[in-house]
Amino acid sequence: MNILITGANGFIGKNLVAELSSSRPDYTLLRYDMETDPALLDDFCREANFVFHLAGVNRPKEQSEFMEGNFGFTSKLLDCLKKYNNSCPIMLASSIQAELDNPYGASKKAGEDLLFDYGRENGADVLIYRFPNVFGKWCRPNYNSAVATFCNNIANDLPIKVNDPSVMMTLVYIDDVVNELISALEGNPNREGEFCKVAVEHRITLGEIVDHIYSFRESRNSLQLPNLSDPLVKKLYSTYLSYLPVDGFSYPLKMNVDNRGSFTEFLKTPDRGQVSINISKPGITKGQHWHHTKNEKFLVVSGRGVIRFRKIGEEKVYEYFVSGDKLEVVDIPVGYTHNIENLGDEDMVTVMWVNEVFDAERPDTYFLPV
Structure with missing residues (x-):
């Protein structure tokens, strides 16, 4: 035609x-x-x-x-x-x-x-x-x-x-x-x-x-994604992004750094939790805690390590070996204390999703070695 x-x-x-x-x-x-x-x-x-x-x-x-x-x-x-x-x-x-x-x-x-x-x-x-x-x-x-x-x-x-x-x-x-x-x-x-x-x-x-448009701009600071389940908000947000200045597509994140590595919050949502990036130095173990209701998903994208679990009140430890060479999501169930250890010679990078945004007043996080 x-x-x-x-x-x-x-x-x-x-x-x-x-x-x-x-x-x-x-x-x-x-x-x-x-x-x-x-x-x-x-x-x-x-x-x-x-x-x-x-x-x-x-x-x-x-x-x-x-x-x-x-x-x-x-x-x-x-x-x-x-x-x-x-x-x-x-x-x-x-x-x-x-x-x-x-x-x-x-x-x-x-x-x-x-x-x-x-x-x-x-x-x-x-x-x-x-x-x-x-x-x-x-x-x-x-x-x-x-x-x-x-x-x-x-x-x-x-x-x-x-x-x-x-x-x-x-x-x-x-x-x-x-x-x-x-x-x-x-x-x-x-x-x-x-x-x-x-x-x-x-x-x-x-x-x-x-x-809505002011909230889109503020989302770079709050890390809160708009409610994209609303069709109009989704369309407005896409439209807003198309007007960003060409030298302003990127924005920095706050990296919480210590001798173990770093932890950086990436995205937050009002109803779908948040995504963070965890970097562990060689030989470092992180975690050693459990949750009542909070649940997570771990995805190691670089390096190699092991995620360990122990059900509260029991002694048996379960191990999941993970690597950036084979992407595999590991669910972190409630009621299990857990940790993640870097077994490699380089930094291990893990994408972490949790089902709720962190609330300092109600952290639902209890220290307990695996």
Whole structure:
């Protein structure tokens, strides 16, 4: 198939092109944008089997540019398709603003009406999406997306301005938008009446968005991962990370070092415990304790050693020999005192997961040699 994509270098266009190029290599993408030679539009309209009309104007210098960009170019595109009697399906990226009485909304509504008329006259399948606020990677900050602006500014330690934190926002995530557009391309659009829409929408206040994004920044200090079981939080967090400055991808961890080696907390979660990295020097034994409810998983990724267990009240000791040459997870059950000894000549590195974040008030850790 030949897929014409207008606005191919815009936010939605760039994400759509990236996905189609990766997952549908047999499609030919005819990319048209402001920098494209206008003469190519004629060729593209002759060859297209499907049109994604994503081009538009939303922040012009003059209000007259709204109608010129959102209505005028749509008219030009449709005239070009008519010239070659090309009645292939055409999708239009409109906006919920089309329902409002403002210059931008009026221009979007005019483009919608034009496309509906075109579909009736030419028998073309018309797919009009009134998108709410779209967010995700590659969205231009300080332009027309509050999420992009907040993510960019907070990630780069820049100030933000929130006039009314109680304003309710309707959001759609770019991956959900792209998935819907590909479904439309393959003949399965999500229709609601005469319009189409992205099935997955999220409702959240402006203030809640800001709180989440500030918590993402603080997570580097607290080590607390966001609640990624919440679909919106998961999408916001991914979006936030895409705005990190290129010299700010990494951050240091606090290493608790002594003559035995080191212990470093890596990640913490509110409901799935925490992950830490333990380094033991040659000949060193660590542990020698047991837990009532706290349980752990040990994974030696470098070096070699032994993990020993003894059930409370019994004398028999059980040994599990571990090595970075053969990755094997060892569960640390409750009610067993345990230790881990480095049997090698080099440092032994162990990834340790525990089912709860350490609480100094209730450590649930009792010293007892194995």
